[in-house]
Every structure is written in C-alpha cells, then in structure tokens.
Amino acid sequence: MNDMSILVAGVIGLLGAGLYGLLAVRNLFQVIIALQVLVKAAVLALVMAGYASGNLALGQSLGVTVIVADTVVAVIGLALAVQVKRHLGTLDIKALATLRR
Amino acid sequence: MLNLILVSGAILCALQAMQTKRLIRAALWLACVSAFVALTMYRIGAHEVAVIELSVGAGLVTILFVFGISIAGEDAMDAPAIVPKVLIGGMALALVVTLGLLLLPVGEGSPQPEQTSFAVMLWEQRALDVLVQVGLIFAGVLGVLGLLADEAQVAHKPVKRETAVANPEPVLAATETPAPQEARA
Numbered sequence: 001m002n003d004m005s006i007l008v009a010g011v012i013g014l015l016g017a018g019l020y021g022l023l024a025v026r027n028l029f030q031v032i033i034a035l036q037v038l039v040k041a042a043v044l045a046l047v048m049a050g051y052a053s054g055n056l057a058l059g060q061s062l063g064v065t066v067i068v069a070d071t072v073v074a075v076i077g078l079a080l081a082v083q084v085k086r087h088l089g090t091l092d093i094k095a096l097a098t099l100r101r
Numbered sequence: 102m103l104n105l106i107l108v109s110g111a112i113l114c115a116l117q118a119m120q121t122k123r124l125i126r127a128a129l130w131l132a133c134v135s136a137f138v139a140l141t142m143y144r145i146g147a148h149e150v151a152v153i154e155l156s157v158g159a160g161l162v163t164i165l166f167v168f169g170i171s172i173a174g175e176d177a178m179d180a181p182a183i184v185p186k187v188l189i190g191g192m193a194l195a196l197v198v199t200l201g202l203l204l205l206p207v208g209e210g211s212p213q214p215e216q217t218s219f220a221v222m223l224w225e226q227r228a229l230d231v232l233v234q235v236g237l238i239f240a241g242v243l244g245v246l247g248l249l250a251d252e253a254q255v256a257h258k259p260v261k262r263e264t265a266v267a268n269p270e271p272v273l274a275a276t277e278t279p280a281p282q283e284a285r286a
Binding site for chain 2: 071
C-alpha cells in the first residue's frame with residue numbers, strides 16, 4: 001500500500017468518523033465537533049488532490065479558504081449553541097424541535 | 102509507515118471525540134485531530150497550509166470551544182441517539198466501504214515540478230477567494246459578538262440595579278425641589 005492510498009484511506013476514515021458523530025451525538029457542541037472532523041477530511045483531500053495532480057499550490061490555496069470558512073462556521077455554531085443554552089437551558093438538539101409541538 | 106501512524110492517530114482521535122461524554126475532552130481530541138492532519142499535510146510538502154491548520158485548527162478553534170463551553174457549561178448527556186446506534190454504525194461503515202471500493206487503490210501520483218508558488222497562487226490567481234475570506238472573517242467577528250452579546254447585557258443589568266439602590270437621594274431631591282417653587286407661586 002503506497003502513501004497516496006494511505007492518505008485516501010485516512011480521508012475516508014475521517015469522513016466515516018464525522019458522519020458517525022453527526023448522526024450519533026445529541027449535544028450541540030459535539031455536532032459542531034463532528035462537522036469540524038468532516039471539514040478536516042475535506043481539507044486533507046484537497047491538499048492531497050493538489051499533490052497528486054502536481055499542483056500543490058492550488059490545493060493549498062483552496063485548503064486555506066476551506067479552513068477560514070470552517071473556523072467561521074465553528075464560531076457561528078458556537079454562538080448559536082450558547083444562545084440555545086441560554087434560552088432553552090439545554091444543549092440537546094431534540095429540544096430545538098419546538099415548532100413541531 | 103509514518104503516514105500510516107499519523108492517519109490512524111487522526112481517525113482514532115476523531116472517534117474518541119465522538120465517544121467521550123465530557124465536552125472539554127471532545128474539544129481536546131479535536132485539537133489532536135487537527136495536529137495529526139497538519140503533520141500529515143506537512144509530510145506531503147504542503148507546509149503553508151499545515152502551519153495554518155495547526156495554528157487555526159488546533160489553536161484558535163480549541164480556544165473558542167473551551168470559551169464557549171465555559172460560558173454554556175458542561176451539559177453531559179446520557180440520552181440515547183435519535184437513530185439507533187447500530188443503524189448509524191452501519192451507515193458510516195457503508196460510506197467507508199463504498200468510498201474505499203471506489204477510490205482505492207490509488208496510484209503513486211506523478212508530482213510534476215511546481216509551476217507557481219503558493220503566494221502567487223493565493224494572492225494573484227485566487228484573489229477572489231481572498232476577498233471571500235475577508236467577508237467570512239467579518240461574519241466570524243459577528244459570531245464572536247453573538248457569543249458575547251448576552252453576557253454584556255447580563256453584566257450591565259446588576260450595575261443599574263445597584264446604582265438605583267445605592268443612590269436614592271437624587272430622586273428624592275428632584276421630587277422635593279419643585280415643591281417650594283409651587284408654594285411661592
């Protein structure tokens with residue numbers, strides 16, 4: 001198994017772990033953490049694709065853009081989670097379904 | 102071999118971040134994932150993005166998580182998942198197996214000599230991306246304000262009450278002063 005196959009396996013494994021977390025956890029903070037894991041897999045895939053195609057600079061610049069977007073998503077998600085905790089008193093995502101009742 | 106260790110470490114840390122009940126530990130496991138991913142990227146020659154990932158992913162985001170958790174408090178939940186865990190595991194495994202069958206094995210790749218440097222690519226050829234990043238950073242600043250907004254209001258409210266209770270005399274004086282004028286009139 002060569003290095004590129006190992007990296008692709010790593011990307012797939014991180015995607016699997018992120019998807020598992022996204023479906024399994026009910027805490028809002030952990031949902032954001034699962035999203036972060038998924039985005040890290042995407043960044044690694046972009047950089048790896050740039051490396052494999054011989055255009056690492058393009059992969060790196062796209063990776064930087066994704067990292068910035070990912071950080072902003074984390075900040076806004078954290079702000080929403082803190083506000084949810086203040087207003088509903090819990091971080092359980094099931095408590096957010098108030099419109100259904 | 103080192104790549105295998107780094108990639109395995111990243112996946113194990115990601116699974117630990119999903120499994121643990123304490124939020125602080127989950128944030129620290131996420132920082133470990135970032136560190137492993139950054140090391141992997143450094144190994145394949147992507148030095149700039151590796152440094153950014155390490156400083157932003159393992160540093161800034163972890164600090165933000167710890168800050169947010171300290172505001173909201175640890176809310177450990179033992180409630181079961183909405184979807185049965187067997188089904189979730191099956192779905193994640195199906196994704197991994199399907200992608201593995203589609204993508205693996207991968208050829209060694211033929212890295213050609215770099216035509217452009219990272220700086221030229223980012224600042225000249227991907228200038229629109231940089232503008233989008235500036236907009237995103239402003240959105241992030243608004244997010245931080247959202248994190249702090251209610252805190253500021255809560256911090257101001259007791260101060261107003263204290264001043265109202267501590268200095269009742271000006272109010273009484275204001276109500277008493279017009280009385281003599283009315284009496285004169």
